Amino acid sequence: MHILPLFGLIIDTNLIKTIRPILSEKNLVAAKKQYGALIQLFEQSEAPLFSLRDRLCAALRLAIGQGALAPLQRLPSSRLLAADLGISRITVEAAYGQIEAEGYITRHVGKGTFVSVGAAIAAMPKVSSKAKTLNNHARYSEANPPVVLSARGAAIIATGGCKEPLTPLPFAAGSPDLRVFPLKLWRQLTNKSLRLKGEKLLGYGDPQGYLPLREAIAGYLQQSRGVACHAAQIVVTTSSQQSLQLLATLLIDNGDPLWLEEPGYLGARNAFTSAGATIHAVPVDPQGMNLDANLPIPRLIYLTPSHQYPTGVSMSLSRRIAMLEYARFNQSWIIEDDYDSELHYDGRPLPAMQGLDHHQRVIYVGTFSKVLFPSLRLAYMVLPPSLVEPIIQLRTVYDGHSAQLMQAVTAEFIQQGHFAAHLRYMRQLYQRRRDHLLEQINDKLGSWVDPLPTAGGLQLAVKLPSGQEAELTRQAHRFGVITPPLSPLYLSAQDITDTPRDGWLLGFSALTPPEITAAVDRLALMQQHLGHDK
Known part of the structure; x- marks a missing residue:
């Protein structure tokens, strides 16, 4: 017998060797059969990743989770398990103590150590990335049941969502040119806002929106768009998409009829579909949406009257008046999405439809994403007075409010005249x-x-030879050009408009003339490759 002093303790190094002979061969076989899986799991783990104690804890959890150690099954004593694993009894005691604290086992003096009732269920979620060393992660994933979505959740997912390109590659639609944004000036205004109102702007904000920004928006809309409004009617949101989602939630019940332009904005269709609306596609011609009295009376009418998306036409004055009268008579709501009216190039645009509404049926929606920058995440609604308080209450259930700092900087940007100057340049x-x-x-x-005629905006709609949109889009991608197709913007199965479905929506605003030329040259090369002739 060899005796070693260690931290003041006397340890018998031959003690482990004297344990096994106490058991008969029959009892030894039975014991190994009972917890042999535990020994195997311990031996298969990778020593460099864990301490001996952690390896044993992981093996115990896994053996219990897999059912190799059943509830109420007796475990070997710490002395016996130490002998089988070739480790110290102190390590086994430490591991037993840890998993007892976690609820996997119970220990009774004079009786032994037992697997807890229900420990197998508790063990499975404990399997972490370390468990891959024990070869169990894949098995657990396979046992995971599929996710069951709500009907509304499934409807939203089925729309494909609303995804914008992260970089303005030619000809990805809808992005401003951020290279010419006055970033230095914006930084100065940001520093000023933080210096003067830093603590206040870092706190919770008004769900209706930062008052100075609402006042600035009201003044701008009155002067430039003929919108009849004041700050109390404006609610600031994070995006026009959120505005549409809020309005759909507030005003639409399952099955309610809704009129949508054909072709029309996919984001609006997604918002209203997710709310359960029954959407009716209404044709757009050179004068805009053509009112159809044969359709069911709508709860909502969604319009882009100043610059129809995607055709680029403007709704005529006579159509606007007829639509307003129809909405008044039938108590329908009109959502006027004025998404890029600031960017009108040929002549002066017609004033906003909201300015013609004398019966409070029009909800005006605008955004700063196109005229300033997308990550600003600021948009706004001009609401009839009866809808202001309900929308504010609903907003508190969604995200509470938009970022106060960005609202304050945007307010300064508008009030100091920089917004008007930036728009002129753009x-x-x-x-x-x-x-x-x-x-x-x-x-x-x-x-x-x-090309289809367009008086403004960030993109240009073009028609393609009938039936060739999908193939030409695929080929353009091969030549390094993104060409967003027009056909997904149609809802009906049959063509009910004078505009052919086959086409592209080519974004140009974020591209310099040389970049535009290079992209068109690639399309021309594709044309030669495919052998297209008139």
Whole structure:
């Protein structure tokens, strides 16, 4: 017998060797059969990743979770398990103590150590990334049942969502040119807001929106868009999409009829579909949506009257008046999405439809994402007085309020005149880019690409040869050009408009003239490759 002093203790190094002979061969076989899986799991774990104690804890959890150690089954004593594993009894005691604290086992003096009732269920979620060393993660994943969504959740997922491109590649639609944004000025205004109102702006905000920003928006809309409003009617949101989602939640019940432009904005269709609306596609012609008295009376009518998305047409004055009268008579709500009316290039745009409404049936929606920058996450609604308080209450259930700091900076940007100056510059810049794109298309793609008239906006709709949209889109992608197709913006199965479904929506605002030229040249090369002739 060899005796070693260790931290003041006398340890018999031959003690482990004397334990096994106490058991008969028959009892030894029975014991190994009972907890042999535990020994195997311990031996298979990777020593460099764990201490001996952690390895044993993981093996015990896993053996209980897999059912190798059944509820109420007696475990070997710490002395016996230490002998089988070739580790110290102190390590086993530490491991037993840990998993007892976690509820996997119970220990009774004079009786032994037992697996707890229900411990197998508790063990499974405990399997972490370490369990891959014990080869059990995949088995647990396979046993996981599929997720069951609500009917509304499934409807939202089925729409495909609303995804914007992260980078403005040619010709991804809908992005402003961030390279020309006055970032230095914006930084100065941000620092000023933090210096003067920092603590207040870091706290919770008004769910209706930062009052100075609402006042600035009201003044701008009155002067530039002819909107009849004041700050108390405005609610600031994070995006026009959130505005539509709030309105759909507040005003739509399952099965309610809703009129949507055909073709129309996919984000609006998603918002209203998720709310359970029954959508009726209403044709758009050169004068805008054509009112159809044969359709069911709608709860909501969604319009982009100043610059129809995606065709680019403006709703005529006579159509606007007829639509307002129809909504008044039938107590329908009209949502006027004025998403990019600030970017009008040819002549002056018609004033907002909301300014013609004398019966409080129009809800006006706008956004700063297109005229400032997308990550600002600020938009707004101008509501009839009867809807203001309900929308504010609903907003508190969603995200509470928009970021106060960005609201304060945007208010300063507008009030100091920088917003108007920035818009003037953007109009000039984007008009030149639109004109350049039209010239390039007419010169190089005129035999098979036909642009639709557009007086403004960030993108240009073009028609393609009938039945070739999908193939041409795929080929354009091969040549390094993104060409968002028009056909997904149609809801009905049959073509009910004068505008062919096959086409592209080409974004030009974020591209310089050389970038536009290079992209059109690639499309022309594709044309030669495919052998298209007029």
